[in-house]
Amino acid sequence: MTAARVHADRVGWRVGAVPILAEVALTAAPGTTVGLLGPNGSGKSSLLRLLAGLTRPDSGEVLLDDVVLGTLRPRALARRIAMVAQQAATDVDMSALEVVLLGRIPFRPRLAGVSAPDVELARNALAEAGLAGFERRRWSSLSGGERQRVDLARALVQEPDLLLLDEPTNHLDIKHQLELLHFLASSPTTVVVTLHDLDLAAQYCDRLVLLHSGRVVAAGSPAEVLTPDRIAQVYEVRADVDTTPDGRLRISYGRPGDEATAGRWEKAVS
Amino acid sequence: MKAAALLLVLVLSIAVAVTVGVADLSVTDVLRSVGAHLGMPVRPLPPLPDSIVWELRLPRVLLAGLVGAGLAVCGAVLQALTRNPLADPFLLGISSGASTGAVAVLVLGIQIGTGPVDLTTGAFAGSVAAFAAVLLLAGQRATEPTRIVLAGVAVSQLFSAVTSLIVISDAHSQDTRSITFWLLGSLTAASWTTVTLCALVTGAGLLVCWAAATALDAFAFGTDAARSLGFSPGRTRLLLFGVTALVAATLVAASGAIGFVGLTVPHAVRFVVGARHRALLPACAVVGAIFLIWADTAARTAFAPQELPVGVLTALLGVPVFALVMRRRAGTP
Numbered sequence: 001m002t003a004a005r006v007h008a009d010r011v012g013w014r015v016g017a018v019p020i021l022a023e024v025a026l027t028a029a030p031g032t033t034v035g036l037l038g039p040n041g042s043g044k045s046s047l048l049r050l051l052a053g054l055t056r057p058d059s060g061e062v063l064l065d066d067v068v069l070g071t072l073r074p075r076a077l078a079r080r081i082a083m084v085a086q087q088a089a090t091d092v093d094m095s096a097l098e099v100v101l102l103g104r105i106p107f108r109p110r111l112a113g114v115s116a117p118d119v120e121l122a123r124n125a126l127a128e129a130g131l132a133g134f135e136r137r138r139w140s141s142l143s144g145g146e147r148q149r150v151d152l153a154r155a156l157v158q159e160p161d162l163l164l165l166d167e168p169t170n171h172l173d174i175k176h177q178l179e180l181l182h183f184l185a186s187s188p189t190t191v192v193v194t195l196h197d198l199d200l201a202a203q204y205c206d207r208l209v210l211l212h213s214g215r216v217v218a219a220g221s222p223a224e225v226l227t228p229d230r231i232a233q234v235y236e237v238r239a240d241v242d243t244t245p246d247g248r249l250r251i252s253y254g255r256p257g258d259e260a261t262a263g264r265w266e267k268a269v270s
Numbered sequence: 271m272k273a274a275a276l277l278l279v280l281v282l283s284i285a286v287a288v289t290v291g292v293a294d295l296s297v298t299d300v301l302r303s304v305g306a307h308l309g310m311p312v313r314p315l316p317p318l319p320d321s322i323v324w325e326l327r328l329p330r331v332l333l334a335g336l337v338g339a340g341l342a343v344c345g346a347v348l349q350a351l352t353r354n355p356l357a358d359p360f361l362l363g364i365s366s367g368a369s370t371g372a373v374a375v376l377v378l379g380i381q382i383g384t385g386p387v388d389l390t391t392g393a394f395a396g397s398v399a400a401f402a403a404v405l406l407l408a409g410q411r412a413t414e415p416t417r418i419v420l421a422g423v424a425v426s427q428l429f430s431a432v433t434s435l436i437v438i439s440d441a442h443s444q445d446t447r448s449i450t451f452w453l454l455g456s457l458t459a460a461s462w463t464t465v466t467l468c469a470l471v472t473g474a475g476l477l478v479c480w481a482a483a484t485a486l487d488a489f490a491f492g493t494d495a496a497r498s499l500g501f502s503p504g505r506t507r508l509l510l511f512g513v514t515a516l517v518a519a520t521l522v523a524a525s526g527a528i529g530f531v532g533l534t535v536p537h538a539v540r541f542v543v544g545a546r547h548r549a550l551l552p553a554c555a556v557v558g559a560i561f562l563i564w565a566d567t568a569a570r571t572a573f574a575p576q577e578l579p580v581g582v583l584t585a586l587l588g589v590p591v592f593a594l595v596m597r598r599r600a601g602t603p
Binding site: 049052053054074075076077078079081082083085089091092093094095098099102103105106108110111113114 | 353355481484487488490491492494495497498499500501502540544545546548
């Protein structure tokens with residue numbers, strides 16, 4: 001695994017006449033972990049799809065190590081970028097090992113079968129995802145969190161220079177969330193990950209990009225991006241941001257009904 | 271090892287199925303007849319049994335094998351492409367188009383140039399027309415599975431309606447009888463010409479599908495997943511829709527719409543060899559061939575001298591198998 005630099009140069013994307021993303025700029029330096037934040041519908045997943053080369057931007061360009069994504073052939077892209085999408089498919093008739101082995105497809109000749117080293121790699125990736133012994137389990141029999149980890153193993157055997165993950169923590173229990181984010185943060189690969197949990201994002205990401213209605217509201221270090229005013233403006237909740245003695249951000253939210261916070265919250269909403 | 275065993279079963283099935291029937295023949299007779307026709311130094315059979323083997327039964331058994339193999343593989347490919355376990359080779363309007371074409375030829379006696387168009391040509395033209403209509407209706411985004419499935423359903427209904435219209439408006443009783451037989455699927459029309467044609471088209475089609483086996487694996491998680499594993503989903507889908515439509519159209523023209531082979535065999539085989547198409551597709555071909563060879567043998571002998579349309583038998587056998595597979599699939603740990 002090496003690490004790529006990915007740069008979105010003022011990209012815009014729309015569905016029909018509806019703009020989903022406008023003038024979005026994002027840079028992930030090689031080896032860093034960048035968190036994409038924003039409320040539902042802010043364009044996080046769409047941006048991730050542009051970065052993955054799954055859709056072409058209507059304006060602007062995405063550059064992978066200074067090469068425009070659109071000029072790369074699908075197979076060349078697949079050898080460099082791996083994506084862990086939000087899982088929709090449940091009725092896939094495959095074993096966990098077969099799913100992980102999908103990640104080796106870009107690396108073997110089109111007519112060749114699965115090789116023994118590929119199987120070895122896939123087994124190791126499953127073990128790394130904490131799923132040793134799950135090789136023969138059917139996909140349909142796995143829980144949401146297990147599926148998410150199998151899919152992560154599939155992305156890892158793709159040995160990507162850029163790893164993109166769309167809400168990879170949403171089915172995981174807290175232990176596996178922490179393990180996953182620790183793994184991503186310490187991985188030598190460049191990682192762009194969408195997250196809902198601001199605390200976890202602040203704790204594990206080198207940089208954060210905050211999206212709102214398809215535009216970048218803030219980008220920078222967690223402390224620069226996650227200010228109470230900005231959280232109020234974008235998420236419409238009142239939040240306190242403290243720094244713990246060991247230098248971490250800790251975010252606590254006010255409940256919408258709270259007397260003491262009501263004024264500030266309403267102000268933020270309006 | 272398993273592959274060799276399956277192939278052996280196929281070869282034995284062909285040899286034994288040819289011996290089954292009113293005329294009493296042995297496997298040795300079959301081998302002698304085939305050997306003599308292929309120019310091998312064996313003592314030829316007397317003319318009458320020889321023509322029963324070489325002109326009647328062998329083409330029919332081979333055609334059954336080809337149709338079974340082709341339908342099963344087309345079914346497996348379409349199930350993967352559309353991610354729909356109910357997909358079968360007739361998904362894209364192929365069978366109803368073929369019936370319309372055949373019925374039009376039979377009943378209306380359509381002529382091109384000097385002579386009447388034969389049933390096979392009419393059926394093939396009907397299938398191709400139906401597939402074209404499906405692509406047209408699905409429009410620019412024809413490669414999206416949901417759109418093409420919906421278009422297939424609509425076009426199938428349309429062509430079935432047209433078929434009924436033609437039959438009701440202007441059919442003689444003997445025509446209706448042969449139409450019914452053909453609609454249910456039958457291998458009675460087998461000849462060396464149809465065998466050769468089906469072998470060429472099916473063989474080429476299966477090779478293309480097999481070459482795309484990894485792409486089919488990549489489709490398991492949908493279009494985005496296929497793209498991010500290095501494929502061009504649109505192009506791959508269009509190519510494989512086209513190839514399976516052509517194979518299915520050729521087979522339906524030769525034998526009518528034999529149901530349940532293309533639906534059931536892939537599910538049953540997937541259960542044993544797994545979902546990877548590199549192994550799945552060849553296994554489907556061999557199992558489909560064996561299945562239809564025996565189904566047709568049963569169809570022509572069970573109520574002899576009365577012959578059953580083989581489609582009736584494949585449905586009778588296919589439905590319980592399908593139910594069993596579905597049950598086991600739901601219950602897998």
